[in-house]
Amino acid sequence: MEMTMTLHNAQQRDPRLVPAPFGSRLDTYIALSDFDRPTLVVDLDRVEQQYRALSAGLGRATIHYAVKANPAEEVIARLVALGSHFDAASRGEIALCLAQGARPRDISFGNTIKKPSDIAWAWDRGITLFAADSEEELEKIAEHAPGARVYIRLIVETSEADWPLTRKFGCDASKALELLDYATDLSLEPVGFSFHVGSQTRRAEMWIPALDALAATWRAAQAAGHELSVLNIGGGFPAFYGEEIEAPEAYARAVMGLVTERFGEVAHIMAEPGRGMVAEAGTIVAETMLVSRKSDRDVHRWVYLDIGRFSGLAETEGEAIRYQLETGRDHEAMGPCILAGPSCDSADVLYEKRPVMLPLGLKSGDRVLIRNTGAYTSTYSSVGFNGFPPLDVVCI
C-alpha cells in the first residue's frame, strides 16, 4: 500500500536531508515528513497485523471492534475488509461503519444510553442487536426496535485493570435477571449478557474474578429458564504503555481458555477490542514549544508540548496512561521533567506527580514522538480549545 497524504498538512521532507530511516514503516514515514501541527500517524498494516493476532487467539469468538477507540475511516475500511464486526456507541458510529461497507448485521449498538430516535434510525437500517442495563432503556428499544435482540450489561467489580471502570455501566446480577424477564415481557429477544473487565487489563489471569462472577449469573439465568446464546466479553485488551503486557494472540487465547472453562459451548461469543486493536498502530508527532524553570532553585524543568490534555491526550488525566516519549536526543544525558500542554489552562498538565525523563538538551522546536497513541486520542481532541486546531490524523 502506498503512503498517501494528499488530504493532510503533512509534507514530505527531502529524503537527502534526513537521517537514514528507522526500522518500521511508521517511523520511516514520520522521519520523511514535516507536520505543521500535532498529528497522529496510524499504520493500517499494523492494525491488520493486530487484528490477525487477536483473531487467531480469540478463535471462535467474533471481534466487534470498539469504533470509539479510533473511528478513522481508513481504519474502519481496513477492518471491514478483514471481516471484523463492529461495536458502535452512537448513530454517528453506525453511519460511519455502514459508509465503509460494514453489513448491518455485523454492527451492534453497544451503548446502554441511546436516544429513542437513534434506536429507531438504527433499527430501520438493519441493526438488530442492542445493549441495555435498565428498564427504561428496554422500553425505548421495545418501542423503537420492536422484537430486537438485546443483551444485558452486568457490573462486575474488578480492581485489577490499569483503569478500573466506574459503576456507570451495567446493573447488578439480580437486576440483570429481572431485566431478562422484562425484555421478554416487552416482546424483545433477550439473548445474553455483556460485561467489561476494565480498560487496559494487562494479563489474562486478571479476567478470572470477573468471569467467575459472570458465570454465576449466567447459570442463574439458565436455571430461571432463559435460553442464552450471546456472551459479550467486552474489551480490556491492553496496549503497551511501558509496563509489560502479554502478546495479543497469547493473551486472547488465554482469555478464551478461561471463558471456555466457565461457559462451555456458548453459541456466540463477542469480543470488543478497541485499545488493544489500534493503540500500538499509532504514533503522535508533537513538537516541544518551551523548556523552562520556574525558579533557579527548581529541580525539575517544565517541558511544554504543542499537544495536551485538551487536544488529544485526555487519557493522561490523573496520569493514568503513561505514554512513551521519544526524541532525537535520547542518546544524550536525560533528566526529569514536568510535562504540560500548550493551552492557557492550568489543568493542562500531563505528568507532574511522576515526572518523565527527557534529554537535558531538549529545546523549543524539537520533535517528540508519543508512542502507541492510536486509541482514544483523536476523537477526544477538542474542536478548538484556546484556538488550537484539533489533532490531525494521517493513515498510511
Add this chain to the structure above:
Amino acid sequence: MEMTMTLHNAQQRDPRLVPAPFGSRLDTYIALSDFDRPTLVVDLDRVEQQYRALSAGLGRATIHYAVKANPAEEVIARLVALGSHFDAASRGEIALCLAQGARPRDISFGNTIKKPSDIAWAWDRGITLFAADSEEELEKIAEHAPGARVYIRLIVETSEADWPLTRKFGCDASKALELLDYATDLSLEPVGFSFHVGSQTRRAEMWIPALDALAATWRAAQAAGHELSVLNIGGGFPAFYGEEIEAPEAYARAVMGLVTERFGEVAHIMAEPGRGMVAEAGTIVAETMLVSRKSDRDVHRWVYLDIGRFSGLAETEGEAIRYQLETGRDHEAMGPCILAGPSCDSADVLYEKRPVMLPLGLKSGDRVLIRNTGAYTSTYSSVGFNGFPPLDVVCI
C-alpha cells in the same frame, strides 16, 4: 436585536404549544425552540450588560477579554463594538479577533508558550505585547518580534480560588527580576508583570495575598531601576455556580481599590475577565437520555444526559464546577442523582461524590437546562468522541 438561528439546527416551536415564556430573553428563546442536539445559547445583550458592569467597576483598567472563555464570533464582534481589548492564547484567537474588527494594538498575546512561527505571524500583523515567563520564551520573542513589549508572568501562590492554579504558568520573583534584565539584554521592552489570582475567585478580598506578593516584586523591580508601566491583573472574575458571589461592578471596583492601595498610579492596568464576562450569558439546553438504578437496593438514581465531560462539560472534572440544573419538573418531589454523560466512557461522570437533586419523575426525553455555561464549554467539546457531534452554539 432579532433572534437569528438560520445557521443552526434549532427550530422554532409553535408558540401555541409551549407554556408562557419565562422572564428573560434567553429563556424565552429556549422555550420557543427545539434543538436536535446539546446546544449552548448565548445572550449577547447579557454579555454586553456584564461588560458594562465590569468596565464601570474596573474604572481606568483596560479590559482584555480572555478569548478562550468563549470565542464565538458573535461574542467577539459584540465586545469589539463595545471597545473591549483582547487577551489571545494563540494565533487562531488573534486571527479571530482581527477578523471581527479588533485593532492589533488592542490584542495581547498572553500565552507564555508560543510557537516561534506564531510570534512572527502576530508581530507581522501588528501585535506588540507578549507574555513570557522564561529565558527561552524571551529569546523566541526577541528573534521573531524584535523590540516587542513584554510582560513577565509571576507565580503567586493562592489557595482561595475555587479552582486554584497549578504552577504551570509564571516564574518566581527572583527569576522574574532576572527576566526583566534579560529582556533588556535582548533589546525587548520589558514593561511590567502579570499574574493570575486563580479561576473563580469569589470575593474581592481573596485577591489580597496575591496583590501583596506582586507588590513586593513590583517594588523590587523598581528599586533595580526598571521602569514599569504595565500591571496585568489577569482574570479570576467569578460567575455564579450556586455559591454566593459579589455583583460584577462592586467586585471589580473592590479589586481596583486593592490594586490602587498597593500600586498607586500605574500607567496601564490590564484585566482579563473571561468566565466573569460570558459564563452567566449562556445556558446549555440538554436532554435526559436515561434514568436508571443499578440495583433494586441503590439509593441513588443514575441520570444520563446527552452532554458530558467530553462534549462541553469538561470543567466538571473533579466535580470542580457545579453547574445549576433546571428541568420542567422542578416543582415536583426531588431526589439525589448521580449525573453522567452519554458516552461509553466510564470517566464521563459529572457528579457522583456529591449527587445532584433532580425531580423523581425525570425521564428520558426531558429537557434539562444547564445554567451559566457560557464560559469554557463549547471549545472544550471534543470533535466527535463516541460519534457524538460537538456542542452547538447559538448566539442571540
